[in-house]
Amino acid sequence: MTHKIAVLGAGKIGEALLGGLLRAGRQPATLLATVRRPERARQLHARLGIEVVDTAEAAKTADTLILAVKPQDMGALLDELAPHTPADRLIISAAAGITTASVESRLTEGTAVVRVMPNTPALVDEAMSVISAGRHATERHLAHAEEIFGGVGRTMRLPESQQDAATALSGSGPAYFYYLVEAMTDAGILLGLPRDKAHDLIVQAAIGASVMLRDSGEHPVKLREAVTSPGGTTISAIRELEKHGVRAALIAAIEAARDRSQALAGRA
Numbered sequence: 001m002t003h004k005i006a007v008l009g010a011g012k013i014g015e016a017l018l019g020g021l022l023r024a025g026r027q028p029a030t031l032l033a034t035v036r037r038p039e040r041a042r043q044l045h046a047r048l049g050i051e052v053v054d055t056a057e058a059a060k061t062a063d064t065l066i067l068a069v070k071p072q073d074m075g076a077l078l079d080e081l082a083p084h085t086p087a088d089r090l091i092i093s094a095a096a097g098i099t100t101a102s103v104e105s106r107l108t109e110g111t112a113v114v115r116v117m118p119n120t121p122a123l124v125d126e127a128m129s130v131i132s133a134g135r136h137a138t139e140r141h142l143a144h145a146e147e148i149f150g151g152v153g154r155t156m157r158l159p160e161s162q163q164d165a166a167t168a169l170s171g172s173g174p175a176y177f178y179y180l181v182e183a184m185t186d187a188g189i190l191l192g193l194p195r196d197k198a199h200d201l202i203v204q205a206a207i208g209a210s211v212m213l214r215d216s217g218e219h220p221v222k223l224r225e226a227v228t229s230p231g232g233t234t235i236s237a238i239r240e241l242e243k244h245g246v247r248a249a250l251i252a253a254i255e256a257a258r259d260r261s262q263a264l265a266g267r268a
């Protein structure tokens with residue numbers, strides 16, 4: 001029988017993952033979703049053509065259960081799930097901050113739990129999903145999680161002790177780039193460019209810089225030096241970034257995201 005995957009709490013990240021699994025060639029009949037609101041169930045079914053069921057049905061039918069509710073909703077979901085979940089299910093939690101130990105403690109002893117932190121570029125198959133094993137997860141479980149999340153981008157294994165840091169860098173990471181693009185587009189407007197042109201210029205600069213970062217094998221400092229002509233325009237901008245503490249602000253911001261990941265799970 002084909003392996004079935006259920007996404008429990010198919011909101012933004014859950015839908016991104018389901019869409020990627022379908023693009024990767026999975027049949028809709030091998031996927032299930034659960035949601036809270038009937039209107040969201042209808043929307044998901046219309047968009048993806050997959051069956052939307054209740055928690056008990058998902059636990060009974062699917063071999064792999066991906067928990068994609070907010071950390072604040074995880075306790076209630078595990079309460080619903082626990083009585084219906086056989087011990088042979090693979091549980092994958094994608095919630096920020098929630099530890100495998102806390103999920104394990106709510107399910108039958110011995111249940112395999114894997115923690116994964118994806119990001120929204122899953123929508124365009126450019127996600128990074130950071131994967132950590134719980135106490136009972138074996139190599140086979142990790143490989144299965146890699147196969148699922150590998151369908152929407154890259155995967156990286158890290159010890160669970162580094163998941164909160166990975167969440168701050170990679171789970172939230174796309175938002176920082178969108179924020180920078182917004183701010184730089186505003187700068188273009190200040191300089192008199194139409195918004196759409198400013199947006200295009202910055203987005204293409206971001207794409208070009210990203211591809212060079214990924215493919216050139218050069219350190220970012222080297223790449224920046226190549227843009228920064230002596231006595232030129234770039235160094236004037238860099239001086240302002242340094243003056244305004246942008247590097248320190250980014251470090252503090254990402255540290256705050258790490259702390260929030262821990263706090264969401266009651267660990268701070």
Ligand SMILES: NC(=O)C1=CN([C@@H]2O[C@H](COP(=O)(O)OP(=O)(O)OC[C@H]3O[C@@H](n4cnc5c(N)ncnc54)[C@H](OP(=O)(O)O)[C@@H]3O)[C@@H](O)[C@H]2O)C=CC1
Binds near residue numbers: 012034035070096172
């Ligand atoms: N967004 C992102 O970039 C990323 C998010 N994550 C993690 O993914 C999780 C979800 O985030 P996100 O997708 O942004 O949030 P959303 O609010 O978009 O999705 C959560 C979904 O869970 C549903 N839900 C809540 N409780 C239940 C339940 N008991 N049974 C079934 N469905 C339920 C909600 O329903 P309703 O809409 O009716 O409230 C909602 O559709 C979080 O834990 C987050 O940390 C991880 C990586 C990246």
Ligand SMILES: O=C(O)[C@@H]1CCC=N1
Binds near residue numbers: 096167172
């Ligand atoms: O903001 C959040 O809490 C989630 C987790 C990582 C990205 N979004």
